[in-house]
Amino acid sequence: MIRIERRLEQPRWLTVAVPLGSLAGAFAVMTLVLLATHHSPGHTFWRLVVTGFGSTFALNSTFVSATPLLFTGLCAAVAFRMQLFNIGGEGQLYAGAIVGAAAGIVLGNHSGWLSVPAMIAAGAAAGAALALVPAVLRAFLSTNEIITSLMLNYVAALVLDYLIFDSLSYWRDTSSPSAKVFPQGKTLPDAASWPVAHLGGIQLPFGLLAGAVLAAAIFVLYSRTRFGFEVQVIGDSPRAAAYAGMRTRRKILAVMALSGAIAGLGGASQDGDFRHTLDPRGLTAAGYGYAGIVVAALARYNPFAVCLIAFLLGGLQNAGYALQGADFPSGLVGVMQGLILFSALGGELLVRYRVRFERRTQQAVRA
Numbered sequence: 608m609i610r611i612e613r614r615l616e617q618p619r620w621l622t623v624a625v626p627l628g629s630l631a632g633a634f635a636v637m638t639l640v641l642l643a644t645h646h647s648p649g650h651t652f653w654r655l656v657v658t659g660f661g662s663t664f665a666l667n668s669t670f671v672s673a674t675p676l677l678f679t680g681l682c683a684a685v686a687f688r689m690q691l692f693n694i695g696g697e698g699q700l701y702a703g704a705i706v707g708a709a710a711g712i713v714l715g716n717h718s719g720w721l722s723v724p725a726m727i728a729a730g731a732a733a734g735a736a737l738a739l740v741p742a743v744l745r746a747f748l749s750t751n752e753i754i755t756s757l758m759l760n761y762v763a764a765l766v767l768d769y770l771i772f773d774s775l776s777y778w779r780d781t782s783s784p785s786a787k788v789f790p791q792g793k794t795l796p797d798a799a800s801w802p803v804a805h806l807g808g809i810q811l812p813f814g815l816l817a818g819a820v821l822a823a824a825i826f827v828l829y830s831r832t833r834f835g836f837e838v839q840v841i842g843d844s845p846r847a848a849a850y851a852g853m854r855t856r857r858k859i860l861a862v863m864a865l866s867g868a869i870a871g872l873g874g875a876s877q878d879g880d881f882r883h884t885l886d887p888r889g890l891t892a893a894g895y896g897y898a899g900i901v902v903a904a905l906a907r908y909n910p911f912a913v914c915l916i917a918f919l920l921g922g923l924q925n926a927g928y929a930l931q932g933a934d935f936p937s938g939l940v941g942v943m944q945g946l947i948l949f950s951a952l953g954g955e956l957l958v959r960y961r962v963r964f965e966r967r968t969q970q971a972v973r974a
Contacts, residue, residue, distance in 0.1 A: 608965040614958075621958050622907075629954030633947045640942060646935065655943075658929035659922030663808040665929075670815055671881060673921030675700070677818040678873025679899025680906065680913040682734075685825060686866040688908050689842040691745070693863060695738060695756030696870040697896025698763030702737045703730030703874025705767060708778060708792065708885040711799030711878060722798045723813075726875045734871015735864040737763065742863030746856040752863070760896065767887045778885045792885035801879035814876030821869065822910035829910075838862060870896065905951050923947065 638648040658665055679696045686693035707730035714722045741755035770776040772790045780786040780793045801813040829835035841848040841858055848855055873895065882889060902920060906912035927940040 610963045610965060611956075611960050612963060613960050617958060625954045625958050626905075626951060629950040630947070633950035636950075637943055637946055640939075640946070644939060646939075651930070651935075654930060655923075655926045659926035665922075665925065667808075667810050668925045669918065669922040670810070670812060671921075672924045673917045674812050674815045674818065674876060674880065675873050675893070675895040676898055676902050676917040676921055677815065677822070677914060678869055678876065679895045680902030680917050681818065681822060681825060681899075681910060682866045682870040682873070682896075683900045683903035684906065684908040684910060684913055685869060686862055687903060688829060689838045689858065689862050691742075691842075691859065691862055691866075692753045693738060693741070693756050693866045694753050694900065695741060695759050695867070695896070696899050697894070698756075698760035699734035699737050699867040699870035700874040700877075700896055701760075701763040701767045701890060702733040702867075703871025704877050704885060704890060705770065705778070705874070706730060706733035706871075707875030708795065708878045710875075711795045712777070712793055714796075714798070716796045716798050719798045719800070719802070722796070723801055723879060726799060726801075726879050727817075727872060730871040730873075730875025730878075731868040732871070734874065735868040738863045738867020738870075739860065742860050745863075746859040764887075764891050767885070767890065771885060771887050792887075795878060795883045799879055800883060801876070812876070812880045814873070814880040817872070817876070819914055821872075822914050825910040834858075834861075870899075901948055901952070904955065905948075907955070920948075 634652070641648045641651055659669055660666060679700060682696040682699065683693060707726040710725045710729035711722055714725055737759060738756070740759060741750070741752040744750035744755050745752040770778045771792050775781055778792050780791050803813065804811040804816060829838065837848065837853050838858060840851070841853060841855055845855060874890075877890065878885065898920070902913055902916045905920075906916045923944055927944055930940050931937045
């Protein structure tokens with residue numbers, strides 16, 4: 608008889624041993640898959656590390672891939688800490704990209720000291736506004752925020768497509784005949800391009816640095832303030848929080864708004880750091896919001912761990928692109944990435960629960 612019991616105490620060594628064991632198990636299964644498909648496991652793993660982290664060019668590409676994962680991972684972690692399951696990070700990122708691009712275009716060639724903060728504020732405000740819709744429904748009508756936030760992702764995606772492909776909106780470029788035939792967004796002015804920090808040959812996007820600072824601020828907010836204490840209590844026991852007089856509705860609105868603002872800031876970062884235009888196809892195909900949920904889960908909702916996991920998954924994503932070729936199909940890359948993520952998430956079960964094996968005779972004695 609197999610029983611799964613929740614651990615009353617979680618030994619610290621498990622938080623290290625289980626992820627390492629999960630990763631080792633994933634690579635063991637990947638070795639079998641690679642041997643079955645007639646690929647060299649050693650050579651493949653070496654290429655995986657080198658193309659993801661082994662050179663200055665690889666690190667720069669990894670930082671680019673990690674930046675949106677950092678924002679959406681923090682978005683999910685902030686809400687999940689209070690047992691608010693904000694699945695709308697994808698749509699909130701779109702909202703931030705839309706309004707952030709508008710701010711950059713409106714300000715034109717004004718100084719970057721004005722354009723960049725305006726894009727940050729606009730993107731964060733748009734993401735927070737969209738997140739407040741499921742927050743209000745949850746706080747005042749007890750509506751499940753998983754459903755409402757998830758459905759708003761599709762609404763935001765349709766609005767994003769409409770602005771570029773189905774209308775002559777302010778965001779769409781209509782300055783040339785080719786742009787009228789092949790819809791595309793307006794290119795943001797140079798002043799709206801976010802700065803890049805250089806460390807030798809390594810380039811650190813401004814959005815990545817902003818996300819790291821934000822992670823530190825979230826850690827302080829949740830671990831050193833009364834707000835963070837009340838969020839923790841409400842997440843653990845809503846009845847105890849209500850008995851203590853904590854204002855649950857206000858906290859729901861505040862946490863969801865903060866979560867959405869972080870995702871919206873990630874959308875503005877996509878405009879200012881990388882794309883320099885409103886790019887519906889690129890944003891919707893990337894699936895940053897859903898990947899951020901995985902990042903938050905693997906990090907166990909710790910902001911600093913979110914930074915590390917985003918970096919590792921960004922490198923894995925970057926290495927996957929480099930591995931693809933005539934001799935290495937994209938499907939096999941997807942299998943490798945899926946095995947790593949599935950094993951890492953599955954390992955969390957062993958951290959929170961214990962598996963016990965009992966004989967039927969013991970079960971009968973208990974009865």
